[in-house]
Amino acid sequence: MNAPVISESEAQKDVEAFPLLNDEEMQEAIKCGRIERYTAGETLFEAGEMPIDCFVSISGDLDIVDTSGEEERLIVTHEPRSLVGDLNILAGRPAIAACRARENAEVIRLTASEVRSLLVRAASLSEKWINAFIRRRELLEESGFEGLRVYGDHNDPATLRVREFMHRNGVPHRWIDTSDAATLSELDKKPEAFPAIAWRHRILLENPSLRDLAIQIGVKRKIPEQLFDTVIIGSGPAGLGAAVYAASEGLSTVVLDRIGPGGQAGSSSRIENYAGFPAGLSGRELALKSYVQALKFGAIFSSPVSVISLGCLQDGVHEIGLDDGSVVRSKTVIISTGVTYRSMGVAGLQELRGAGIFYAATRVEAVLCKGHPVHIIGAGNSAGQAAMFLSNFSDQVNLIVRGSDLTKSMSSYLSERVVVNPRIKIRLQSELRAVEGHDCLTGVRIENTASGEMTQEESAGIFVFIGASPCTDFLGTGICKDNKGFLLTGTDVSSNASWPLTTRSPLPLETSCPGIFAAGDCRARTTKRVAAAIGDGALAVTCVHDYLGTYE
Numbered sequence: 001m002n003a004p005v006i007s008e009s010e011a012q013k014d015v016e017a018f019p020l021l022n023d024e025e026m027q028e029a030i031k032c033g034r035i036e037r038y039t040a041g042e043t044l045f046e047a048g049e050m051p052i053d054c055f056v057s058i059s060g061d062l063d064i065v066d067t068s069g070e071e072e073r074l075i076v077t078h079e080p081r082s083l084v085g086d087l088n089i090l091a092g093r094p095a096i097a098a099c100r101a102r103e104n105a106e107v108i109r110l111t112a113s114e115v116r117s118l119l120v121r122a123a124s125l126s127e128k129w130i131n132a133f134i135r136r137r138e139l140l141e142e143s144g145f146e147g148l149r150v151y152g153d154h155n156d157p158a159t160l161r162v163r164e165f166m167h168r169n170g171v172p173h174r175w176i177d178t179s180d181a182a183t184l185s186e187l188d189k190k191p192e193a194f195p196a197i198a199w200r201h202r203i204l205l206e207n208p209s210l211r212d213l214a215i216q217i218g219v220k221r222k223i224p225e226q227l228f229d230t231v232i233i234g235s236g237p238a239g240l241g242a243a244v245y246a247a248s249e250g251l252s253t254v255v256l257d258r259i260g261p262g263g264q265a266g267s268s269s270r271i272e273n274y275a276g277f278p279a280g281l282s283g284r285e286l287a288l289k290s291y292v293q294a295l296k297f298g299a300i301f302s303s304p305v306s307v308i309s310l311g312c313l314q315d316g317v318h319e320i321g322l323d324d325g326s327v328v329r330s331k332t333v334i335i336s337t338g339v340t341y342r343s344m345g346v347a348g349l350q351e352l353r354g355a356g357i358f359y360a361a362t363r364v365e366a367v368l369c370k371g372h373p374v375h376i377i378g379a380g381n382s383a384g385q386a387a388m389f390l391s392n393f394s395d396q397v398n399l400i401v402r403g404s405d406l407t408k409s410m411s412s413y414l415s416e417r418v419v420v421n422p423r424i425k426i427r428l429q430s431e432l433r434a435v436e437g438h439d440c441l442t443g444v445r446i447e448n449t450a451s452g453e454m455t456q457e458e459s460a461g462i463f464v465f466i467g468a469s470p471c472t473d474f475l476g477t478g479i480c481k482d483n484k485g486f487l488l489t490g491t492d493v494s495s496n497a498s499w500p501l502t503t504r505s506p507l508p509l510e511t512s513c514p515g516i517f518a519a520g521d522c523r524a525r526t527t528k529r530v531a532a533a534i535g536d537g538a539l540a541v542t543c544v545h546d547y548l549g550t551y552e
């Protein structure tokens with residue numbers, strides 16, 4: 001076999017990815033697991049095997065082998081006292097690589113639940129292993145690991161959807177663009193077969209639904225049939241925050257998401273306003289770390305799954321209806337379904353999201369456009385405030401307004417400031433027609449609808465403020481919302497007389513349905529920010545405890 005992708009000396013230097021257990025930690029691991037023996041060459045597990053266990057070698061080296069490419073590749077060799085495992089153990093997903101004994105070996109085997117109880121009991125092990133799981137994923141991505149193959153055209157939305165799904169759910173994969181005729185004829189498949197998912201050269205699925213794909217590759221977990229303490233709908237920052245707090249405080253917790261962990265924050269390249277991370281962190285990093293943290297405490301995640309109904313039975317049990325026809329039962333529900341920004345139907349806008357197309361105008365986005373022309377789409381207060389703010393960074397701020405009068409939609413104090421600002425150009429009766437740029441935005445085409453004139457202009461940023469809609473339609477009219485569909489909670493519910501109980505007032509994040517709470521962007525009158533959403537998730541769990549009477 002090849003020389004290892006990560007050499008022995010590299011592994012020894014990278015103590016975060018490859019920590020060694022000290023005597024005390026070895027004893028802890030032995031207490032939780034059981035000892036097994038393997039002869040040289042024997043397989044501990046194969047790629048794709050599920051469920052997978054975790055191993056710690058007592059004696060004898062263990063090889064991790066990538067079996068997904070043309071030829072098997074040795075990734076790394078684990079020496080005695082090292083941990084063999086990946087975050088898929090906690091996620092309940094299949095192994096992504098194989099493990100073989102290089103020599104006769106004695107190992108400790110631990111199941112996922114044994115790993116979880118070990119990590120909760122032994123703080124030093126928890127730090128080492130969780131950091132190792134996260135760091136190993138980074139190394140895997142850098143190593144050229146193939147994983148699953150996704151065949152599909154770069155212009156095909158279904159291929160993009162599959163790739164986004166895999167990305168959000170941390171599934172290692174390689175995308176092969178089939179726009180090249182040679183690749184297409186080599187595969188010998190009809191166009192409707194794409195996107196095609198393969199392991200090595202074996203096609204596993206042709207143009208699958210996300211649900212079928214998730215089942216086949218082990219991402220979608222079967223939710224145990226039991227009554228849960230809480231079910232969290234949505235795993236953006238609010239849902240992830242709630243999941244960490246709920247699971248760590250011993251509540252049986254299920255988290256459902258129609259795509260996977262991350263929410264809007266997952267598409268943010270750098271979050272710079274989250275306390276404790278002065279250099280910023282990517283939304284993906286934040287999502288991955290929170291996800292692993294919640295898994296460690298035993299939260300169960302399931303995706304892709306859309307919640308389509310929510311009902312309350314007489315005995316206070318809530319029934320959460322899923323789009324696959326199944327029902328989950330829970331004592332409480334936390335709705336953290338966030339918002340979706342209204343699509344403008346302009347080609348290329350979605351692809352460049354986060355690379356010149358922004359839905360917020362904080363300093364983070366503004367500095368990226370400093371000194372360059374920017375375009376703001378919208379005529380409400382948010383667009384006006386963005387225009388004022390961005391004029392500190394650019395002297396060419398274009399406010400693109402569909403109508404003919406700014407004051408109709410913007411507060412007069414604000415529109416007056418906007419009008420007199422020499423750095424802002426108000427373009428009435430104008431609409432964005434096209435965006436330009438491959439990896440990032442370079443230009444726009446704007447049509448003046450009054451004259452029909454189309455102009456092509458340089459742009460470093462399009463800021464879309466045409467309104468975000470809360471993802472609350474699935475709730476129907478059973479739960480009180482404001483006139484835009486955001487969920488009302490706490491005093492807002494009691495003051496509009498929609499609260500059904502006379503025995504107590506609603507808890508701060510409780511909706512008009514007792515036992516159902518809302519957190520994050522989908523809740524009325526919240527600050528649409530990552531930190532606010534995570535804090536809301538934590539507060540929702542406090543309310544759940546209050547409701548269940550589980551406070552000590």
Ligand SMILES: Cc1cc2nc3c(=O)[nH]c(=O)nc-3n(C[C@H](O)[C@H](O)[C@H](O)COP(=O)(O)OP(=O)(O)OC[C@H]3O[C@@H](n4cnc5c(N)ncnc54)[C@H](O)[C@@H]3O)c2cc1C
Nearest residue numbers: 234236237238258263264265307337338520521528529530
């Ligand atoms: C590009 C971008 C950059 C941003 N950058 C920053 C930043 O730098 N700093 C900052 O503070 N804020 C930023 N924000 C705002 C921030 O990301 C949001 O305020 C935050 O993500 C809100 O979290 P949430 O959990 O409430 O909702 P969301 O993040 O919207 O998550 C909601 C989740 O619910 C799921 N869902 C919805 N409906 C259903 C359903 N019926 N069934 C199952 N699942 C469902 C969705 O798939 C989604 O994963 C940014 C937003 C965007 C879009």
